[in-house]
Amino acid sequence: MARAPLLQLSDISLTFGGNPVFDGLSMIVQPGDRVALVGRNGSGKSTLMKVMAGLVQPDSGTRVVPPGVSVGYMEQEPDLSGFETLGEFAASGLDPAESYKVEMAAEGLKFLPETPVATASGGERRRAALAKLLAESPELMLLDEPTNHLDIEAIGWLEQQLRETRRAFVLISHDRAFLRALSRATLWIDRGQVKRNEQGFEAFEDWREKTWAEEDDARHKLNRKIKAEAKWAVEGISARRKRNQGRVRALQELRAERASQIKRQGVAAMEFDAGPQSGKRVIEATGLCKSFGDKQIVADFDLRVLRGDRVAFVGPNGVGKTTLLKMLTGEIAPDSGTVKLGTNLDVAVFDQARATLNPEQTLWDGLVNDPDMAVKGNSDQVMVRGTPKHVVAYLKDFLFDEQQARSPIRALSGGERARLLLARIMARPSNLLILDEPTNDLDVETLDLLQDLLGEYDGTVLLVSHDRDFIDRVASTTIVMEGDGRATVYAGGWSDYQTQKSLTAAASAPENKPSAAAKPAPAAPKPAKSAALSFTERHRLDALPAEIERIEAEIAKLEVFLAQPDLFTKEPAKFKKGTEALVERQKALAAAEEDWMTLEEKAQNA
Numbered sequence: 001m002a003r004a005p006l007l008q009l010s011d012i013s014l015t016f017g018g019n020p021v022f023d024g025l026s027m028i029v030q031p032g033d034r035v036a037l038v039g040r041n042g043s044g045k046s047t048l049m050k051v052m053a054g055l056v057q058p059d060s061g062t063r064v065v066p067p068g069v070s071v072g073y074m075e076q077e078p079d080l081s082g083f084e085t086l087g088e089f090a091a092s093g094l095d096p097a098e099s100y101k102v103e104m105a106a107e108g109l110k111f112l113p114e115t116p117v118a119t120a121s122g123g124e125r126r127r128a129a130l131a132k133l134l135a136e137s138p139e140l141m142l143l144d145e146p147t148n149h150l151d152i153e154a155i156g157w158l159e160q161q162l163r164e165t166r167r168a169f170v171l172i173s174h175d176r177a178f179l180r181a182l183s184r185a186t187l188w189i190d191r192g193q194v195k196r197n198e199q200g201f202e203a204f205e206d207w208r209e210k211t212w213a214e215e216d217d218a219r220h221k222l223n224r225k226i227k228a229e230a231k232w233a234v235e236g237i238s239a240r241r242k243r244n245q246g247r248v249r250a251l252q253e254l255r256a257e258r259a260s261q262i263k264r265q266g267v268a269a270m271e272f273d274a275g276p277q278s279g280k281r282v283i284e285a286t287g288l289c290k291s292f293g294d295k296q297i298v299a300d301f302d303l304r305v306l307r308g309d310r311v312a313f314v315g316p317n318g319v320g321k322t323t324l325l326k327m328l329t330g331e332i333a334p335d336s337g338t339v340k341l342g343t344n345l346d347v348a349v350f351d352q353a354r355a356t357l358n359p360e361q362t363l364w365d366g367l368v369n370d371p372d373m374a375v376k377g378n379s380d381q382v383m384v385r386g387t388p389k390h391v392v393a394y395l396k397d398f399l400f401d402e403q404q405a406r407s408p409i410r411a412l413s414g415g416e417r418a419r420l421l422l423a424r425i426m427a428r429p430s431n432l433l434i435l436d437e438p439t440n441d442l443d444v445e446t447l448d449l450l451q452d453l454l455g456e457y458d459g460t461v462l463l464v465s466h467d468r469d470f471i472d473r474v475a476s477t478t479i480v481m482e483g484d485g486r487a488t489v490y491a492g493g494w495s496d497y498q499t500q501k502s503l504t505a506a507a508s509a510p511e512n513k514p515s516a517a518a519k520p521a522p523a524a525p526k527p528a529k530s531a532a533l534s535f536t537e538r539h540r541l542d543a544l545p546a547e548i549e550r551i552e553a554e555i556a557k558l559e560v561f562l563a564q565p566d567l568f569t570k571e572p573a574k575f576k577k578g579t580e581a582l583v584e585r586q587k588a589l590a591a592a593e594e595d596w597m598t599l600e601e602k603a604q605n606a
Contacts, residue, residue: 012061039189041415072138078129086128087113105131108157123149274458275429279343287337299485315481348430359410414441431459
C-alpha cells in the first residue's frame with residue numbers, strides 16, 4: 001500500500017522585489033526520502049526550504065503536511081532569544097527524560113550545552129540548532145548547510161547519524177562528499193523551476209549536463225524554425241491572405257517562446273594572475289613550537305614549502321590550523337623555532353571570517369576604496385591585474401547585477417560574500433594564496449571553477465578546509481593537526497591521508513596475537529544475571545545492523561571493482577589501494593559482527 005507523502009507543495013509562486021523566485025512550483029517528499037537540494041547561489045534554495053518548513057508564505061499555491069507529521073527545520077541563523085544557554089535552547093520542546101539526546105548530539109557536534117547564549121559564537125549557535133533538530137527527530141528534517149562551522153570529525157559524526165536514521169531529510173550543502181554519501185535523490189532549482197532526479201548527488205553533474213544539452217538542442221531547432229518562417233514571411237507574402245496571417249501569427253508565437261526562455265546563469269569570470277615568479281623555496285620552517293597557556297599548538301614542527309605546492313591544513317576546530325598558517329606566513333611569531341620566507345613573495349589572503357569586507361559599505365564602495373584596486377581620481381573604475389575596468393563590469397564578471405552594485409554588502413548571501421572576496425583578491429597579481437575556508441557557501445559550479453583555477457595557478461597555495469572533496473581535488477600535501485602539538489605531514493589529499501593512516505596503523509599492530517589454545521583462560525563462573533546494557537551499549541546495539549549492512553555493501557562494491565580482468569596490469573596503484581580497502585573493510589565487518597554478538601548476548605542475559 002502506497003504511503004502518503006510527508007510534504008506536498010502544489011503550484012507555488014513567490015516573488016521578491018519584482019522578480020519571481022518560483023512560478024508554478026510543485027514537489028513532494030516521501031517517507032524515507034534522502035534528498036540533496038542543489039542550485040546556484042541566489043537560486044532560492046534557502047527560500048524554498050523555508051516554504052517547505054512553513055516559515056515563508058508563498059504568493060499562491062498550497063503546502064500540505066498530513067496530520068501528525070512533524071517537520072523540523074535547521075536554519076543558517078537560528079533565533080536563540082529567550083534562552084540562557086545553548087543546552088536550554090536545544091532541549092526546548094523535549095521531554096526532560098529525553099535531554100540525554102541533546103548531550104549526545106553536543107558531544108558529537110563539539111559544543112558545550114552550558115555555554116551562555118549571550119557569548120556563543122555563530123558557529124556554536126548553529127551547532128545547537130542542529131543538535132535540537134537531531135534530538136527532536138521529526139519525520140522530515142530540513143537541513144540548510146548543516147556542515148558549515150563543523151570540523152571534519154564533526155562532519156563525519158553527523159554523516160553517520162544521518163546515514164543511520166530512518167527519518168526523511170532534505171539537505172542543502174556545499175560539501176560534495178557529504179552529499180554523495182547521504183543522498184538518494186536530487187532536487188535541482190534551475191531558473192525558478194525544481195527538477196527531481198531519483199538518483200543521489202553522485203549523478204547530478206551528468207544529469208545537469210544532459211539536461212542542458214537537450215535544452216540547447218531544442219533551442220537550436222527553435223532558432224532554425226524561426227529563421228525558416230521569417231524567410232517565408234518575406235518571400236511568400238503573395239500567397240493566400242488567411243494562410244499568410246496564420247503563419248505570421250505562428251512566427252510571432254515562436255519568437256515569443258524564444259523570448260520567454262530564461263537564460264542560464266553562467267559561471268563567474270574568475271582568474272588568478274600569478275604575477276612575478278617567487279623563489280623556489282617559499283617557506284622553510286624548522287623546530288616550530290607554539291603554545292597559548294596550557295594549550296600546545298605545535299611542537300618541534302618542520303615544513304618546507306616549494307613553489308607550486310598546494311598544502312592543505314585539516315583538523316578539529318580550535319586545534320590551531322589558522323594559528324599555524326599565520327606562523328608560516330610571518331604574521332604570528334613562534335615561541336621557538338624559525339620561519340624563513342622565500343624571495344619575491346606577493347601574498348593574497350582569503351580569510352574565513354570575511355573580515356576585510358565592511359558590511360555597511362556597498363559593493364561599489366567595497367571595491368573602489370580597496371587600496372589595491374583604487375584608481376586615483378576615478379571613482380567608477382578599479383584596477384584589475386594592471387588594467388582599469390569599470391566597477392560594474394567587474395562585478396558582472398562575478399555574477400553580480402547592476403542593481404546589486406549600490407546595495408550594502410550585509411544584504412549579500414554567504415556565497416555572494418565569498419564571490420566578492422574572491423573578486424578582490426583576484427584583482428591583483430599574487431604568487432602565494434592563503435585560503436582559509438574558501439569553500440563555505442559556494443555553489444557547485446563556482447567550486448568546480450575555483451579548483452580548476454587553483455590547478456592552473458603558477459603560484460603556491462596554503463589552504464585550510466573541512467571540505468574533503470575539495471582537498472582531494474586540490475592538495476598535493478595534507479598537514480593533519482590532531483591537538484596536543486601533533487601535526488603530521490602526509491603526501492596527497494584527504495583520501496591519500498586516510499589510506500596512509502590505515503597502512504601505518506596496520507603496520508604498527510602486533511603481528512601475532514597469543515593463541516587462546518596456548519594459554520587457556522580459567523573458566524569464569526557465569527553470573528545468574530548480567531548487568532543491563534548501558535545507554536551507549538544499547539545505542540551501539542541498535543546501530544550495528546545498519547552498520548554491518550553498509551560495510552557488506554562496501555565489500556561487495558570493492559569485490560566487483562577488483563574483479564576487473566585487466567585492473568592489476570593496467571592500474572596497479574588502484575588495484576593496491578582497492579585491495580587494502582577490502583582488507584580494512586573485512587576487518588571492520590568482523591569487528592562489527594563480534595560487537596553485535598557480544599552485546600546481543602549481554603542483552604539476552606540481562
